[in-house]
Amino acid sequence: MLEFPTWRKIWLWGLTLVACLAALPSLFSTAGVGWPDSLPDPEINLGLDLAGGSHILLEARADQVAAQRLENMEESVRSLMRDAEPRIRIGDVATTGGQMSFMLDNPADLDRARELLLPIVNGNGLTREWDLQVVDGQRMVLSPTDDGIEQAVSDAMDSATEVVRKRIDALGTREPTIIRQGDTRIVVQVPGLQDPDQLKELLGQTAKLEFKLVDASALPTDVAAGIAPPGSQIYNYSETSDFAGQTVAVRRLGGIRGDSLTNAQAGVDQQTNEPVVNIQFDQQGGAKFAKLSTENVGKSFAIILDGEVISSPYFREPILGGSAQISGGFTPESANNLAISLRSGALPVDLTVIEERTVGPDLGADSIRKGLLAMMIGSVAVVVLMIGSYGRFGVYATIALVFNVLMILGIMAGLNTTLTLPGIAGFVLTIGAAVDANVLINERIREERKRGRRVVTAIETGYKEASRAIYDANVTNFIAGVLLFLFGSGPVRGFAVVLVIGLFTSVFTAVTLTRMWVAGWLRKARPSDLSL
Amino acid sequence: MKLLKLVPDDTNIKFLKWRVPFFVVSLLLIAASWALVLTKGINYGVDFAGGQEVRVTFEQRAEAPIAELREKIGSLGYGDPVIQRFGAENQVSIRVRLPEEAESVPGAATEIGNKVIAKIQSEYPNVRRDGNDTVSGKVAGEFRNDAVLALIAAMIAVAIYIWIRFEWQFGVGGLFALFHDVSLTLGMFALFQMEFSLQIIAAILAIIGYSLNDTIVVYDRIRENLKKYRKMPVPELLDLSVNETLARTVMTSLTLLVALVPLLLFGPASLFGLTAAITLGIFVGTYSSIYMAAPLLVWLGVTSDSFVPDETVADRQERVARGEG
Numbered sequence: 087m088l089e090f091p092t093w094r095k096i097w098l099w100g101l102t103l104v105a106c107l108a109a110l111p112s113l114f115s116t117a118g119v120g121w122p123d124s125l126p127d128p129e130i131n132l133g134l135d136l137a138g139g140s141h142i143l144l145e146a147r148a149d150q151v152a153a154q155r156l157e158n159m160e161e162s163v164r165s166l167m168r169d170a171e172p173r174i175r176i177g178d179v180a181t182t183g184g185q186m187s188f189m190l191d192n193p194a195d196l197d198r199a200r201e202l203l204l205p206i207v208n209g210n211g212l213t214r215e216w217d218l219q220v221v222d223g224q225r226m227v228l229s230p231t232d233d234g235i236e237q238a239v240s241d242a243m244d245s246a247t248e249v250v251r252k253r254i255d256a257l258g259t260r261e262p263t264i265i266r267q268g269d270t271r272i273v274v275q276v277p278g279l280q281d282p283d284q285l286k287e288l289l290g291q292t293a294k295l296e297f298k299l300v301d302a303s304a305l306p307t308d309v310a311a312g313i314a315p316p317g318s319q320i321y322n323y324s325e326t327s328d329f330a331g332q333t334v335a336v337r338r339l340g341g342i343r344g345d346s347l348t349n350a351q352a353g354v355d356q357q358t359n360e361p362v363v364n365i366q367f368d369q370q371g372g373a374k375f376a377k378l379s380t381e382n383v384g385k386s387f388a389i390i391l392d393g394e395v396i397s398s399p400y401f402r403e404p405i406l407g408g409s410a411q412i413s414g415g416f417t418p419e420s421a422n423n424l425a426i427s428l429r430s431g432a433l434p435v436d437l438t439v440i441e442e443r444t445v446g447p448d449l450g451a452d453s454i455r456k457g458l459l460a461m462m463i464g465s466v467a468v469v470v471l472m473i474g475s476y477g478r479f480g481v482y483a484t485i486a487l488v489f490n491v492l493m494i495l496g497i498m499a500g501l502n503t504t505l506t507l508p509g510i511a512g513f514v515l516t517i518g519a520a521v522d523a524n525v526l527i528n529e530r531i532r533e534e535r536k537r538g539r540r541v542v543t544a545i546e547t548g549y550k551e552a553s554r555a556i557y558d559a560n561v562t563n564f565i566a567g568v569l570l571f572l573f574g575s576g577p578v579r580g581f582a583v584v585l586v587i588g589l590f591t592s593v594f595t596a597v598t599l600t601r602m603w604v605a606g607w608l609r610k611a612r613p614s615d616l617s618l
Numbered sequence: 619m620k621l622l623k624l625v626p627d628d629t630n631i632k633f634l635k636w637r638v639p640f641f642v643v644s645l646l647l648i649a650a651s652w653a654l655v656l657t658k659g660i661n662y663g664v665d666f667a668g669g670q671e672v673r674v675t676f677e678q679r680a681e682a683p684i685a686e687l688r689e690k691i692g693s694l695g696y697g698d699p700v701i702q703r704f705g706a707e708n709q710v711s712i713r714v715r716l717p718e719e720a721e722s723v724p725g726a727a728t729e730i731g732n733k734v735i736a737k738i739q740s741e742y743p744n745v746r747r748d749g750n751d752t753v754s755g756k757v758a759g760e761f762r763n764d765a766v767l768a769l770i771a772a773m774i775a776v777a778i779y780i781w782i783r784f785e786w787q788f789g790v791g792g793l794f795a796l797f798h799d800v801s802l803t804l805g806m807f808a809l810f811q812m813e814f815s816l817q818i819i820a821a822i823l824a825i826i827g828y829s830l831n832d833t834i835v836v837y838d839r840i841r842e843n844l845k846k847y848r849k850m851p852v853p854e855l856l857d858l859s860v861n862e863t864l865a866r867t868v869m870t871s872l873t874l875l876v877a878l879v880p881l882l883l884f885g886p887a888s889l890f891g892l893t894a895a896i897t898l899g900i901f902v903g904t905y906s907s908i909y910m911a912a913p914l915l916v917w918l919g920v921t922s923d924s925f926v927p928d929e930t931v932a933d934r935q936e937r938v939a940r941g942e943g
Contacts, residue, residue: 453886464877573768
């Protein structure tokens with residue numbers, strides 16, 4: 087055990103120094119000293135509980151995706167059958183029980199209809215998206231497959247994550263983290279953001295914009311009673327609109343969706359001085375809008391946002407330029423929010439905030455200061471106790487502890503992990519593990535000396551016998567730490583990370599490094615007795 | 619220099635002599651803990667109960683108006699809020715439970731949170747908002763399940779490891795000691811109605827870790843002594859092992875305590891629950907390693923043969939040849 091070849095010493099010192107050097111940028115920044123730009127600066131991220139900021143967990147309504155898909159299916163089927171040459175007449179279209187079904191007026195059209203539907207049913211070829219059944223030779227039933235729905239939800243979440251990213255970027259906050267979590271969740275973390283209300287409002291807005299014709303044939307009494315004429319649907323006016331509390335009948339199909347926008351800007355109406363949102367369609371959307379407005383001059387249409395009518399103006403003249411103005415009781419902020427939401431595209435699915443954590447920066451800084459102070463007091467007490475009890479061996483243990491702390495910080499910085507408040511407690515525990523290792527070794531050496539062994543043999547046996555228990559204890563803690571990381575979340579993970587990294591560094595510093603130092607001392611001093 | 623020696627050499631405390639009364643007391647404590655957990659219940663924080671927690675500092679007051687706050691927030695109609703001081707006299711956390719029916723409504727927690735914050739800000743203009751947590755019932759339920767799962771998984775995995783490294787009796791003893799520690803910690807939280815949050819789960823796992831450390835150090839010595847003193851009666855051998863490791867046990871516990879106590883006294887308020895749980899765990903964990911994990915070995919039938927290497931193939935063939943097997 088006393089043999090430490092030079093190559094091994096170099097390797098151990100090298101490892102220690104590299105890990106400790108990686109900790110320097112973090113230490114410098116905490117002390118408020120600049121770190122030269124020319125050097126690499128891996129830095130420990132401070133968790134939101136230390137740095138302040140907002141954490142928001144959003145959840146999507148997966149059932150909504152399925153419903154939307156069914157609705158799209160109805161439109162596709164209708165237009166496919168209408169555009170077929172010759173036209174295939176269908177009737178009794180129903181979307182109930184999660185399925186879509188329709189009746190062919192003429193059973194002879196069955197094969198042609200099936201042919202037309204095949205591309206949709208088979209989807210992208212990897213997963214079969216719908217099952218097609220024919221009942222009584224005349225009724226066609228399309229039911230979504232589980233794979234198809236799963237794929238649709240996954241796609242919706244991917245694009246929802248992208249939309250969320252765009253919206254948050256538009257707010258101009260720095261370094262937000264946006265990660266998809268699990269099947270239907272998105273985590274948003276924004277350091278430094280203390281008032282998450284605007285963020286939540288922005289994310290809560292689906293921004294699904296639709297332009298649909300108002301059904302002028304509907305009887306006002308029916309509309310008020312919530313009864314829609316065939317082919318129409320009743321919508322509520324939004325609370326901010328001039329007609330809040332009222333309802334309107336709107337043609338279900340044939341409108342335009344806002345997903346073909348190229349731009350949206352908040353502005354002010356020249357005449358009324360009201361905040362408005364100016365939108366710009368792409369070529370295809372512009373052409374559709376031009377057609378719709380040309381065919382319906384003098385009729386009124388509804389601007390529907392997230393299922394609520396925000397205004398229902400008239401087409402005074404054909405709108406050919408591809409741009410339009412949306413008004414509807416906006417405040418300058420809500421107009422701006424809507425513009426951001428429209429620019430970033432509609433969310434394919436509604437998102438609900440299911441968890442939100444906000445920490446003010448004052449508290450975070452205060453916590454760090456108090457935590458550091460407490461750790462310093464604790465460290466001094468530990469050092470006094472160790473050196474008081476084990477003398478020279480206590481000094482070695484103390485130096486090993488310092489390296490231990492630096493190495494943990496360095497490795498954390500290198501791995502780009504996050505230090506949280508419980509992480510600081512993890513630190514304390516790791517220091518405990520390192521101290522325990524040295525206590526075990528030193529007590530064992532004492533014991534072996536008492537049994538009359540010579541100095542070198544006693545130290546050798548002490549390290550060897552104690553290592554077994556240290557090894558077993560660390561592996562069990564490692565197991566607990568890994569499980570904590572796997573099953574825990576957020577701050578608990580922060581604790582687990584420090585614990586697991588700390589287990590490795592504490593064995594390395596408290597056992598390996600001290601052994602090297604003790605061996606060096608023994609060779610040089612050749613003591614005949616130990617003060618231990 | 620004269621070095622400190624906290625434990626005199628050659629202690630010979632008869633720990634095992636009192637194993638039956640201590641064991642009975644421990645079993646009673648475990649039963650009492652679970653009775654407390656089941657009757658008084660655990661005071662779940664927002665992490666596990668769902669709802670809204672707002673932390674504020676009354677910047678221009680020396681003391682937070684707790685009674686007034688309770689009344690004003692209570693008037694919102696979400697039942698009596700739980701208001702606790704944390705850190706300084708003028709810092710409080712206000713907790714509002716989620717009504718039962720809101721558990722299943724998406725966004726209900728956030729909405730309640732916004733109302734509570736709006737109320738505080740309108741009533742007290744000079745209040746500093748230090749942070750708030752809103753957790754929906756669904757997420758809270760998942761946190762609860764995850765936490766229980768993590769605890770059970772950690773305990774079982776660790777017991778299996780001990781079984782593999784030692785003998786099955788040691789695995790059972792270790793598992794029982796852990797069960798004891800977790801039970802007593804939960805009982806403590808039920809008794810004093812301290813807030814039980816995600817951080818406390820971290821603390822309990824840390825306690826498991828620490829208690830294991832202790833248990834393994836004692837077990838390691840028992841294993842060693844079983845091989846060394848083949849003739850010694852097991853209770854005596856266990857006493858010897860505990861005594862031999864006593865200096866280490868005291869020293870380690872003490873160093874951990876001197877590191878933890880400053881954190882309790884001067885550390886950030888948000889860490890208090892976590893640190894208190896770990897501090898308690900040091901005592902409970904040490905006790906269980908000595909009084910639960912070791913005596914169990916006697917009753918589970920550990921003998922001096924436990925660590926004798928399995929008989930070799932040659933031995934076995936010889937025995938079979940002699941007609942004994």
